[in-house]
Amino acid sequence: MLLTTGTPTVHAAVSPETPWGQARGLAHRAPLPLAARTMPLAAAAGLTLxxxxxxxxxxxxxxxAAMDGYAVAGPGPWRIRGAVRAGGVWDGLLAPGEGVEISTGAPVPAGACAVLPLExxxxxxxxxxxxxxxxxxxVRRAGEDASAGTCLAPAGTRVGPALLGLAASCGHDALLVRPRPRVRVLITGDELDLVGTPGPGRVRDALGPLLPPLVTALGGEVAGVRHVPDKPAGLLARAVREARDAEVxxxxxxxxxxATDQLRRLLREAGARMVVDTVACRPGHPQLLAGLDAGRWVVGLPGNPYAALVAAHTLLAPLIAGLSGxxxxALPEVPVRGDVRPAPGLTRLVPVAWEGSGARIVGGHRAAFLHGAALGDAxxxxxxxxxxxxxAPLVLLAG
Structure with missing residues (x-):
C-alpha cells in the first residue's frame, strides 16, 4: 500500500541536479497518455485529440458563391432565370447568356462559370x-479547402474553439479525446496564513491562489486543494494516500x-520511482517528480512562490502534456536584453516582457517574489x- 512503513525500496535518482532541459523531457516522457473517450463537441473544449x-x-x-451577385454563364448581358439563396438550390442548367441572382454561400447552378458581384x-x-x-x-469549388478524408488536425492537438467549429463544419458531432489529468494540490507549511495580512513570523499563502488556475491553464483539472500542516508528522503521508482520485x-x-521536509523520505518509504530528483536550475532546484502505484505521479514544488512557478513549468506542465497525449x-527563441548574471553549470529562469521583436528581463524575481512574473509574458x-x-528560449507563461 502507498506510503506504508517497512523496509524501504530505494531508487536512485536520474542524476543529482538533472539538467533543466533534460528534466523537462523526462517529465513529458514518463507517463502513458490517459485512456481516450468519445465526447460530444460541447464537452470537448480544452481536451486533446x-x-x-x-x-x-x-x-x-x-x-x-463567394459573393452576393449573379451566377452567370458565358459572356453578357445575361437573362435572369431566377434566384438562389444560402440553404436553397436552383434546379436547372444555365445556358450561355443566362444567369441567376445568388447569395453568398448558395450553391452555384450547373452551367455557371463565375459570379458577377452585385456592386x-x-x-x-x-x-x-x-x-x-x-x-x-x-466561386469556391467543391473540395477546394479539403477533400474527403483529409487530415485537418493530428492526434495530440488541443481542442480549442476554432477546432470545434472546424469539426462541426465537416460533419463531426463528437470527438475521440483524452481527458484532462486530475490534479490534487497539497500545500504544506505551519507558517502559512490563508487570509489577511500575515502575523509575526508568518507568511501569506501565495500558492493556494496561484496553482489552481495554473493547473487549469496547463490542461489539468483541479480535483481539490488542501493545506497540510508540518506537524504532527504523518499528515502529509495520509493526505497523499487519500488523493487516490487524481493522476497527479x-x-x-x-x-x-x-527538519520539516518530509516528501523525499515518504517517497523512499513507499518505494516510489524517482524520475527527477532536483534540477540544475535557479530558482526551483529542489523540485522532484516521482511515480507511484497505478499510474499516479507526485510533483514536488518548492515552497517559495516564484521558485514553485518555475518548477511547475519545468515538471508539471510537461507531465500534464504527456498524460494528455x-x-x-517547442520553445521559441528571441533576443533577450537585460541585467542578469548567468550561473555556472546552472540554468536560470527569469521573467521577461515582450519588447519589439525580442524580450526584456523584468526585475523582481527572487525565489519568494512574484512581481516580475506577474508583469512578464514568459x-x-x-x-x-x-x-x-x-x-534565449522562452517558456510562455500560462494563464
Missing amino acids: AEDLRAQHPLPAFDT LAACGAGWVSGATPAPGKH IVVTGSTSVG RGLP LAVITEDWKDGDR
Whole structure:
C-alpha cells in the first residue's frame, strides 16, 4: 500500500541536479497518455485529440458563391432565370447568356462559370449586364479547402474553439479525446496564513491562489486543494494516500532537506520511482517528480512562490502534456536584453516582457517574489554562456 512503513525500496535518482532541459523531457516522457473517450463537441473544449480529425466530406461540399451577385454563364448581358439563396438550390442548367441572382454561400447552378458581384452589375427588365468575370471568379469549388478524408488536425492537438467549429463544419458531432489529468494540490507549511495580512513570523499563502488556475491553464483539472500542516508528522503521508482520485498529486514545500521536509523520505518509504530528483536550475532546484502505484505521479514544488512557478513549468506542465497525449511544446527563441548574471553549470529562469521583436528581463524575481512574473509574458531560459542581447528560449507563461 502507498506510503506504508517497512523496509524501504530505494531508487536512485536520474542524476543529482538533472539538467533543466533534460528534466523537462523526462517529465513529458514518463507517463502513458490517459485512456481516450468519445465526447460530444460541447464537452470537448480544452481536451486533446486522441486520433486525427479528418474531413468526412469535401470542404466546401459543393461549388458555392463567394459573393452576393449573379451566377452567370458565358459572356453578357445575361437573362435572369431566377434566384438562389444560402440553404436553397436552383434546379436547372444555365445556358450561355443566362444567369441567376445568388447569395453568398448558395450553391452555384450547373452551367455557371463565375459570379458577377452585385456592386458591378446593372439590372433592368429581367436582364443583368456588366464586365464578364473570368472563369471561376468568386466561386469556391467543391473540395477546394479539403477533400474527403483529409487530415485537418493530428492526434495530440488541443481542442480549442476554432477546432470545434472546424469539426462541426465537416460533419463531426463528437470527438475521440483524452481527458484532462486530475490534479490534487497539497500545500504544506505551519507558517502559512490563508487570509489577511500575515502575523509575526508568518507568511501569506501565495500558492493556494496561484496553482489552481495554473493547473487549469496547463490542461489539468483541479480535483481539490488542501493545506497540510508540518506537524504532527504523518499528515502529509495520509493526505497523499487519500488523493487516490487524481493522476497527479502536487506537493508544495517539504521538498528540501530541512527538519520539516518530509516528501523525499515518504517517497523512499513507499518505494516510489524517482524520475527527477532536483534540477540544475535557479530558482526551483529542489523540485522532484516521482511515480507511484497505478499510474499516479507526485510533483514536488518548492515552497517559495516564484521558485514553485518555475518548477511547475519545468515538471508539471510537461507531465500534464504527456498524460494528455500532447507533444512537448517547442520553445521559441528571441533576443533577450537585460541585467542578469548567468550561473555556472546552472540554468536560470527569469521573467521577461515582450519588447519589439525580442524580450526584456523584468526585475523582481527572487525565489519568494512574484512581481516580475506577474508583469512578464514568459520565462527566459538563461544558460551559463548567455550574454545581454543573445537569443534565449522562452517558456510562455500560462494563464
